[in-house]
Amino acid sequence: MSKQYAFYPGCTLHSTGVEFGQSTELVCQALGLEMVEIPDWNCCGASSAHSMDHTLFLALPARNLALAQQVELDEGGNGRALDLAIPCAACYSRTAAAHLALQEDASFRTRMEAVLGVEYQDRVRPRNLLDIVANDVTRQALRAAVVRPLEGLKVASYYGCLLVRPPQYTQRWDDPEHPQSMDEVLGLMGAEAVPWSYGVDCCGGSLTLNRSDVVVHLVDLLARAAHEAGAEALVTACPMCMANIDGRQKYRGGAPLPRPPKPDYEPLPIFYFTELMALAYGLKVKKVLGKHLVDPRPLLTGLGLV
Amino acid sequence: MEPNLAFIGQVSDQSQQNVGRCYYCLRCTAGCPAAYAMDYGPAQILRLVQLGQKEALLHSSAIWLCIGCETCGTRCPNEIHAGAVIDALRQMAVAEGVPAAERSVLKLHEAFLNSIRRFGRLHELSMLLEHKVTSRDLLSNLDMGVEMMVKGKIHPLPKRIQGMAEVKDLFEMRDE
Numbered sequence: 355m356s357k358q359y360a361f362y363p364g365c366t367l368h369s370t371g372v373e374f375g376q377s378t379e380l381v382c383q384a385l386g387l388e389m390v391e392i393p394d395w396n397c398c399g400a401s402s403a404h405s406m407d408h409t410l411f412l413a414l415p416a417r418n419l420a421l422a423q424q425v426e427l428d429e430g431g432n433g434r435a436l437d438l439a440i441p442c443a444a445c446y447s448r449t450a451a452a453h454l455a456l457q458e459d460a461s462f463r464t465r466m467e468a469v470l471g472v473e474y475q476d477r478v479r480p481r482n483l484l485d486i487v488a489n490d491v492t493r494q495a496l497r498a499a500v501v502r503p504l505e506g507l508k509v510a511s512y513y514g515c516l517l518v519r520p521p522q523y524t525q526r527w528d529d530p531e532h533p534q535s536m537d538e539v540l541g542l543m544g545a546e547a548v549p550w551s552y553g554v555d556c557c558g559g560s561l562t563l564n565r566s567d568v569v570v571h572l573v574d575l576l577a578r579a580a581h582e583a584g585a586e587a588l589v590t591a592c593p594m595c596m597a598n599i600d601g602r603q604k605y606r607g608g609a610p611l612p613r614p615p616k617p618d619y620e621p622l623p624i625f626y627f628t629e630l631m632a633l634a635y636g637l638k639v640k641k642v643l644g645k646h647l648v649d650p651r652p653l654l655t656g657l658g659l660v
Numbered sequence: 661m662e663p664n665l666a667f668i669g670q671v672s673d674q675s676q677q678n679v680g681r682c683y684y685c686l687r688c689t690a691g692c693p694a695a696y697a698m699d700y701g702p703a704q705i706l707r708l709v710q711l712g713q714k715e716a717l718l719h720s721s722a723i724w725l726c727i728g729c730e731t732c733g734t735r736c737p738n739e740i741h742a743g744a745v746i747d748a749l750r751q752m753a754v755a756e757g758v759p760a761a762e763r764s765v766l767k768l769h770e771a772f773l774n775s776i777r778r779f780g781r782l783h784e785l786s787m788l789l790e791h792k793v794t795s796r797d798l799l800s801n802l803d804m805g806v807e808m809m810v811k812g813k814i815h816p817l818p819k820r821i822q823g824m825a826e827v828k829d830l831f832e833m834r835d836e
Binding site: 365366368369370371372394395396397399400401402403404405406407408409410411413414417465469470514515516519520521530531554555556558559560561563564565566567568571572601604605607608609610644645647 | 694696697728731764767768769776781802807814823826
């Protein structure tokens, strides 16, 4: 049985987060989650719109919510409630903020409708991809597709910030302080998700380019904690977390020369949860794994998983 | 330091937060990942708003170093979202043309929004190049950028969406 969703990939799923985009496509196909990309979507504004202007922060994702209404479902499903699947944690959070504002702020809603020439029908609900995978697909179905269990792989599930916070946007689809969805999904794939205390600590987000020192400091805290917990890799659901943790363990910021000192620990690979699912489902992700900055293939080869 | 009383109401309105409820338990600052690098931690920011200290706040580094991770707001026993307060302060500093204490952070946000204004979506390469010029920092992160380009994670050419007229309208909503 396939279920249809409107789909918002966001800018990074075609670029810096291309591994997330490709593995998401593979996994959704395997699970019968049909993702219908919304037409002509725009950037959600990420970390910059809300930093500079409150109206723009809400208006950018509000246009995408209007476009999602145009997605046509099979079998006369138009008019029916429609879940908008969003893989990136930041895109998800911004879109959820706009969704809430359209519901609660009548003047904002009126202004948006005037600018776009549409009427909001209140049938689109933004949801994160991890929420959909963990809660719309049964445990049996998640498990049934596994052809190569990830036995022996010890990982730390890293949720970060906007995936589970703030609760007024997420409606608590998982706990903001102690989320478990990713741990459960990875467990069903045969991996061991180790308990650790840094699952919702922040990676430094968009400060990576202008205050790399802060991001290096935060990434080091996460990587050391994951090591201490016995994890051999981290797992994320966010392209920004990926860029920071993958990138900043290897590239420490500043000019390339003179080379800055390396971290005092062995850099850990980090996966998108969809990459590990694709691996367990026997789907073709090997090429995608080569795009990481900290190469995860030696770890997987060592465990006989690729 | 004379309190600017109008400022207290202005911040509360713009952020939709009741700043007066803060009783300084410091949970926000204790959990803030960037507090160690800030001149004022989140709780101090709330206290300075209560005291009407507009100048100190709009010139602070803290408003530019807040990552927006929402840890503070999620943990506040009085349900104050310090992140929303800091957003309002930063937006105020931008609107009033106060020089940013972390200039490179401001320049990145500007370059990012310019990319959306030009293409409707983020084009990393042109955004990064613009930021290199405007932040006057040409060399940082070149090594990482090159590896990402070689791996096809940063595209050389941008693609523009169809609905650019609508995107332009969204940007103009700011000035209403």
